[in-house]
Amino acid sequence: MTDTQQPLLRVRDLVVNFGKGRHTVSAVAGVTFDIFEGETLGLVGESGCGKSTTGKALMRIIEPTSGTVELDNVDITALKKRTLRGARTRMQMIFQDPISSLNPRRRVKDIVAEPLDCWFRHADNRDAVVSDLLNKVGIDPSVYGNRYPRQFSGGQCQRISIARSLAMRPKMLICDEMVSALDVSVQAQILNLLEDLKAQYGLTLLFIAHDLAVVKNVSDRVAVMYLGKICELGPSDVLYDSPAHPYTKFLLGAALEADPDSPIHGDVLQGEPPSPMNPPSGCRFRTRCPNATEKCAAEEPLAREIAPGHQVSCHYPLAITRK
Amino acid sequence: MSDLQDEAPLVEKSEKREPMGVLFWVCVGWIVLNVFGAIFANVLPLQNPLYQNYALVNAGPSLHHLLGTDDLGRDIFTRIVYGSRVSISVGVGAMIIGFGIGAPLGMLAAYRRGRFDAILTTVMYVLLAFPAIIATIAVLSFWTPRSLYKIIVVIGIASIPLVYRVIRTATMAVATKDYVTAAKVQGATDRRILVKELLPNIAPIGISFLLIGVATVIILEGALAFLGLSVNPPTPSWGNMINESRTVLAQNPWLALFPSLAICLFLLGLNFMGDRLRSHYDVTEVKL
Amino acid sequence: MSTEPEKLLVVEDLTTTFATPGGPLPAVGGISFNINKNETLGIVGESGSGKTVLSRTIMGLQPRTNVTVTGSVLLNGHQIVGASENEKRKYWGIDVAMVFQDPMTSLNPVMRIGKQIDESLRVRLGMSREAAKARAIELLELVGIPSPERRYSAYPGQLSGGMRQRVVIAIALACSPKLLMADEPTTGLDVTIQAQILNLIDELKERLHMSVILVTHDLGVVATRTSRIIVMYAGRIVEIGDTREVFTNHRMPYTRALLESSPKVTNPSHTRLIAIPGRPPNLMKLSAGCSFAPRCAYATERCHQERPELQSSGAPGHFFACWNPLPASQGAPTS
Numbered sequence: 001m002t003d004t005q006q007p008l009l010r011v012r013d014l015v016v017n018f019g020k021g022r023h024t025v026s027a028v029a030g031v032t033f034d035i036f037e038g039e040t041l042g043l044v045g046e047s048g049c050g051k052s053t054t055g056k057a058l059m060r061i062i063e064p065t066s067g068t069v070e071l072d073n074v075d076i077t078a079l080k081k082r083t084l085r086g087a088r089t090r091m092q093m094i095f096q097d098p099i100s101s102l103n104p105r106r107r108v109k110d111i112v113a114e115p116l117d118c119w120f121r122h123a124d125n126r127d128a129v130v131s132d133l134l135n136k137v138g139i140d141p142s143v144y145g146n147r148y149p150r151q152f153s154g155g156q157c158q159r160i161s162i163a164r165s166l167a168m169r170p171k172m173l174i175c176d177e178m179v180s181a182l183d184v185s186v187q188a189q190i191l192n193l194l195e196d197l198k199a200q201y202g203l204t205l206l207f208i209a210h211d212l213a214v215v216k217n218v219s220d221r222v223a224v225m226y227l228g229k230i231c232e233l234g235p236s237d238v239l240y241d242s243p244a245h246p247y248t249k250f251l252l253g254a255a256l257e258a259d260p261d262s263p264i265h266g267d268v269l270q271g272e273p274p275s276p277m278n279p280p281s282g283c284r285f286r287t288r289c290p291n292a293t294e295k296c297a298a299e300e301p302l303a304r305e306i307a308p309g310h311q312v313s314c315h316y317p318l319a320i321t322r323k
Numbered sequence: 324m325s326d327l328q329d330e331a332p333l334v335e336k337s338e339k340r341e342p343m344g345v346l347f348w349v350c351v352g353w354i355v356l357n358v359f360g361a362i363f364a365n366v367l368p369l370q371n372p373l374y375q376n377y378a379l380v381n382a383g384p385s386l387h388h389l390l391g392t393d394d395l396g397r398d399i400f401t402r403i404v405y406g407s408r409v410s411i412s413v414g415v416g417a418m419i420i421g422f423g424i425g426a427p428l429g430m431l432a433a434y435r436r437g438r439f440d441a442i443l444t445t446v447m448y449v450l451l452a453f454p455a456i457i458a459t460i461a462v463l464s465f466w467t468p469r470s471l472y473k474i475i476v477v478i479g480i481a482s483i484p485l486v487y488r489v490i491r492t493a494t495m496a497v498a499t500k501d502y503v504t505a506a507k508v509q510g511a512t513d514r515r516i517l518v519k520e521l522l523p524n525i526a527p528i529g530i531s532f533l534l535i536g537v538a539t540v541i542i543l544e545g546a547l548a549f550l551g552l553s554v555n556p557p558t559p560s561w562g563n564m565i566n567e568s569r570t571v572l573a574q575n576p577w578l579a580l581f582p583s584l585a586i587c588l589f590l591l592g593l594n595f596m597g598d599r600l601r602s603h604y605d606v607t608e609v610k611l
Numbered sequence: 612m613s614t615e616p617e618k619l620l621v622v623e624d625l626t627t628t629f630a631t632p633g634g635p636l637p638a639v640g641g642i643s644f645n646i647n648k649n650e651t652l653g654i655v656g657e658s659g660s661g662k663t664v665l666s667r668t669i670m671g672l673q674p675r676t677n678v679t680v681t682g683s684v685l686l687n688g689h690q691i692v693g694a695s696e697n698e699k700r701k702y703w704g705i706d707v708a709m710v711f712q713d714p715m716t717s718l719n720p721v722m723r724i725g726k727q728i729d730e731s732l733r734v735r736l737g738m739s740r741e742a743a744k745a746r747a748i749e750l751l752e753l754v755g756i757p758s759p760e761r762r763y764s765a766y767p768g769q770l771s772g773g774m775r776q777r778v779v780i781a782i783a784l785a786c787s788p789k790l791l792m793a794d795e796p797t798t799g800l801d802v803t804i805q806a807q808i809l810n811l812i813d814e815l816k817e818r819l820h821m822s823v824i825l826v827t828h829d830l831g832v833v834a835t836r837t838s839r840i841i842v843m844y845a846g847r848i849v850e851i852g853d854t855r856e857v858f859t860n861h862r863m864p865y866t867r868a869l870l871e872s873s874p875k876v877t878n879p880s881h882t883r884l885i886a887i888p889g890r891p892p893n894l895m896k897l898s899a900g901c902s903f904a905p906r907c908a909y910a911t912e913r914c915h916q917e918r919p920e921l922q923s924s925g926a927p928g929h930f931f932a933c934w935n936p937l938p939a940s941q942g943a944p945t946s
Contacts, residue, residue: 046801047772061504085510093508095501103502105523111502114519115509153890161505168509183657183828188872188886195881210801217874217882236880254806255876256831260855268810269803272771 007034008204009058009091009172014067016050016057025277027053029228030067032303035172040198040205042219042236044212044251048273050228051208055174058206059093060084071172089119092165096177098157102149108160109134109145115167133163136200137193155186159193166201173198174206179214191218212255216240221309224248227273227284230303234310244306244317247285283315291316347599350592357589361407370398372405373557381575391577393567399578402559403585409553409560410586413475413544414537418486420479422533425486430517430525432487433494444491447484455481456543463552471554474547478540489532493525527604534597538590545586561586616647619790619822620669625682625692627661627668636894638664640846641682646790651816651823653833653854655869656843659891665843666794666826670709671699687789704731708783710812712795714775718767724751724778725763731785750781755811773804780811787819794826809836830873834858839928842866845892845902848921852929862924862936865903901934909935 016028028050035041045051056062058069060076069076071091079087095101102111113130116122122129131141137159149157158178165173175194179187195218198205209215215222216236223233224245232245243249250269256262271288274280283301286292295315303311360367376396384391390399432440462477463469497503498521506516541561547553548562556563561582568578627639639661646652656662667673669684671691684691687706691699711717719727728747732738738746744763751759754777767775776796783791793812797805813836816823825833833840833854840857842850842865850863861867871885889906898904904914913934921930924939 046803059508061508085512088508089510093505095505097501101501101505103500103506103520103524106519114506114511118506118509118511118515155890164505164509183891184830184869184873185657185887186890188874188884189888191874192884192886195883211874212802213874213876213878216876216880217878217884219880240876250803252876254802256802256805256809256829256834257876258830258834258858258870258873260834260858262835268806270807272773272804 005036008037008072009035009206010068010070011058012068012070014054014057014069015065016053016062017065023277026228026279027276028057028064029276029279031225031228031230033223033230033233035204035206037171037204038202039220040207040218042215042222043206043208043225044210044215044222045225046210046251046273048227048276049225050276051210051225052176054225055093055176055206055208058174059088059091061093089115089168090170091172091174092168092170093174093176094158094161094165094178096180098154098161098181099149101161102157104149107146107148108139108152109141111149111160112163112167114164119168121168129167133166134160136166136197137163139163153186154182155190158182158190162190162193162197166197169201170203172204172206174208176208177210180209180211187214194218212240212252224251227276227279229284229313230311231285231314232310232312233303234307234312238307238310242318244310244312245285245314246289246291246318249318283313285314343599343603347596350596350599353588353592354596357407357592358411360404361411364405364408367404369401369404372397372401372559374398381571381578383577390581391575393564393578394571394575399564399581402564403561403582406559406561406564406582407585407589409471409558410541410544410562410589411537412471413478413553413560414540416475417478417482417540418533418536420476421482421486421536422529425483426490426529428483429487429490430494430521433491434498434513434517434521440491443487447487450484451488455485456546459543460547460550460552463547469552469555474544474553478543482536482540486532486536490525490529493528494521497521497524527601531597531601534593534600538593538597541586541590616650618645619648619650619687620646621683621685622669623683623685625665625668625684626680627664627673628679630677630679631895634895635679637897638846638894639668640897642846642848643682644841644848644851646822646824648789648822649816649820650839651813651825651837653837653840654824654826654843655828655830655833655840657828657869657891659845659894660843661846661894662826662828662843663794664846666709666792666824669824670703670707670792672709704735704783704786704788706788707790707792708786708788710776710779710783710791710793710796712798714767714772714779714799717779718775720767723764723766724770727778728782728785731782735786746785747781750784751778753784753815754778754781755807756781772800773807776800776804776808777811780808780815784815784819789821791816791821791823792826793823795828796825797832798827798829805832812836830858830870842869845897846894847902848930848932849903850929850931851921852924852926852931856924856926856929860924860926860929860939862929862931862939863903863933864907864909864935864937866931867937868906901932909937911935 011031011033014028014031015026018025018027031054043051043054053062057064064077074087076087109130112133113126116126116129134141134145139156139159179190182190197203207215207218219236221234222236222239223230224247226247232239232243232248239248240252243252254268269288274287280287281297282299283296286296301313301315303313305311306317374397376392379392380394380396382388382392388398393399428443432443459477459481463474466473503516503520506520544553544560545562545565548560549566551566553562554560564582565579572579622645623643625639625642626637629636629638642665654662654665668680671694673680680692682692686702689702689706725744725747728750729743732743732746748759748763751762756762756774756777770778797808800808809832812823825837827833837854839852840854841848842857844865850857850861850866857866868887872887874884887906892902898915900915900917901919904910907914911934919932919934921932923930
């Protein structure tokens with residue numbers, strides 16, 4: 001994470017607007033971050049903060065309104081439809097709903113082979129490649145390759161999704177809430193599998209989730225989003241130990257620990273996020289922030305570095321307590 | 324991977340689907356029998372449908388005339404079998420036109436969305452707002468001489484908006500699924516997505532609507548024939564025969580009863596088949 | 612628990628079996644427990660553990676066909692198993708009320724929220740229109756809805772998810788029930804809203820002297836907000852006891868596995884999770900032995916052959932069902 005290292009993915013001022021004219025909603029309102037090769041960036045936030053939209057805009061599943069997304073110095077936002085098709089194979093996505101991610105009328109081995117078939121790769125040893133992928137995700141191809149998705153549990157469907165996404169050997173994987181539909185015991189299996197495959201395939205991950213504990217578990221760095229903007233970004237252990245943005249602190253405070261001795265936090269964040277159709281002026285969090293002043297309403301806080309690799313968008317960041 | 328303790332892929336939901344049931348196969352048998360009769364009517368050992376036996380008019384069912392004879396002494400059974408040719412070919416032909424044009428347009432519109440969809444859907448809804456049966460009657464009354472082909476074409480075109488609407492709605496439900504997005508992201512071409520991802524998932528709805536559509540068109544043909552707007556007599560069609568029976572209803576109720584029964588049973592078979600197929604292939608329906 | 616506390620709910624040997632085309636499905640297989648007055652009990656389990664079926668059976672909310680319920684559920688003296696619809700109506704809302712998981716579907720989208728609260732007040736308590744309205748606004752205020760007079764005439768669609776769940780709670784509280792059954796009340800909500808709702812339920816329980824059953828899959832939800840918890844697996848109780856006792860001194864390997872497999876905010880990133888191998892069993896094909904045995908690291912021949920019954924751990928009120936329990940001192944979670 002030194003400055004000299006080239007980021008694999010470079011996102012600058014990404015904006016996604018929905019609707020037109022007076023009804024415009026800025027789901028993503030200017031997001032900037034880098035992801036370096038081999039690292040996992042976690043993206044957390046509550047529903048409606050724009051984290052999923054960000055992930056989809058990176059893949060141009062949703063067209064970004066403005067901003068650039070560079071993967072390996074290729075600006076994805078500038079590509080024509082035909083070249084985009086090829087560029088997308090280098091970046092893949094895993095979705096939240098394991099059942100909806102797989103076509104119920106196709107056999108598992110055909111689902112996994114789909115990317116290969118689209119690109120006419122491995123036409124001669126397609127079955128061998130597919131078997132290898134299925135083995136990698138822990139599904140026996142000889143027994144289960146010919147089955148249909150409905151015969152599998154959520155966790156197994158998510159494994160099949162992972163196998164499919166790896167077929168074209170992408171460099172980057174975007175995981176959009178990929179374990180939030182799973183039971184804890186299965187969730188742990190999938191998270192462990194993801195870590196293994198990341199090492200094996202040299203993957204770079206963008207891990208989008210609402211669950212703070214899950215995000216911390218897989219991420220090297222974490223970005224916290226609120227109402228379409230990143231409010232804090234930093235190395236995960238630092239960010240969780242000493243959050244600098246008040247919102248991050250509240251978010252962490254609200255996370256429930258499976259420990260009867262953990263204190264019930266008295267300072268629960270009050271109210272609910274304002275509508276993205278009509279965001280507050282200045283700092284977007286100021287309406288719920290106990291530390292907000294007039295400056296917060298007048299002036300939008302820009303991201304600034306308060307420690308190496310630790311950025312925060314707040315006029316009054318909380319003091320960082322070093323361990 | 325050593326400690327990747329797999330969520331033991333234990334597939335317990337059985338691969339076998341529940342059987343279709345006897346009634347379904349009875350319906351299939353009946354429809355097949357009807358279609359077989361329609362196709363091979365000239366080869367089958369039937370009487371001449373146009374032969375008039377004035378010695379035996381308005382006769383009830385007998386061994387020689389299984390379903391009796393009409394007011395001109397023609398064999399009703401033979402005429403029903405020949406009549407099914409008109410009814411079934413109008414039904415199937417019109418649906419081929421309707422699906423041939425309406426289904427691809429509906430799929431494309433639902434998949435593409437945007438302006439293409441907006442314009443096409445508006446056009447189709449305007450067409451739907453137009454009373455189709457009146458339009459059909461109007462066109463057929465002026466487009467003479469009437470022939471089977473003209474009837475098929477007119478009804479076929481009238482059915483396009485209906486097919487379009489059903490297929491578009493069905494496709495939209497599927498097109499928002501993540502696996503369609505996933506296919507797009509993997510680089511599948513639009514055509515590939517339409518054929519491999521969307522088509523198999525809307526096919527069950529399509530097929531059941533097709534069967535019900537055939538049934539509806541057969542009723543429409545009957546209505547047109549009743550108004551004298553179908554094929555010209557003496558060619559028999561189920562609707563024609565019911566129309567002809569009007570004048571002699573008191574003397575010969577058989578003449579009205581049997582063609583009506585033929586329509587009724589055929590439609591019942593089609594509708595039941597369509598419904599059963601839809602529920603059978605509906606993967607989302609929870610079977611608990 | 613030296614002096615016997617007053618019991619509000621006594622469940623004895625309750626079973627719920629669904630008749631399916633594939634054979635009987637025992638969703639709840641022989642459960643006994645009780646709840647004291649003014650107590651919060653947590654029921655924890657993964658999907659398919661039977662926790663939701665259990666809560667619905669206690670409510671008397673199962674479909675009339677294809678389901679067999681045996682055993683006994685005594686709620687404030689009423690027998691719920693086998694009660695007729697009319698009898699159920701007498702205790703629904705008054706003795707027990709339910710908060711459902713999805714505030715989206717548990718509210719009528721085309722009815723003003725005030726009306727939805729009014730309804731039970733007027734029908735059940737025979738209140739006048741004015742009195743019911745005043746009480747409804749009071750209830751909305753009680754569950755922390757800002758400007759309740761204005762919200763009274765709002766439609767559910769105009770409220771956020773958290774606000775809707777508050778309305779659902781207000782409806783449940785309308786007739787001051789003695790027991791509040793909350794089935795995954797915060798599952799679809801954001802963490803900050805989840806904390807608000809859980810605090811609200813806690814607060815209301817104290818103020819209104821209710822008992823609460825908190826059904827959830829999330830151990831974090833029950834850890835600090837319940838006095839006792841039940842851990843369910845494959846339709847049975849595998850461990851029950853004081854919350855602290857179960858968290859720190861659990862004896863059943865499944866409880867430990869459940870605790871260890873969930874990631875923790877306090878652990879450094881990239882901590883390897885201890886996953887439970889396999890997946891929950893098919894309830895139609897349960898073996899004669901312990902249902903967890905196929906996934907259990909400590910399973911022996913006996914576990915596969917013979918089902919363990921609940922046995923006391925020695926600590927008061929703490930029971931577990933296991934042939935090879937974890938040693939009493941080593942149960943503490945690794946974190």
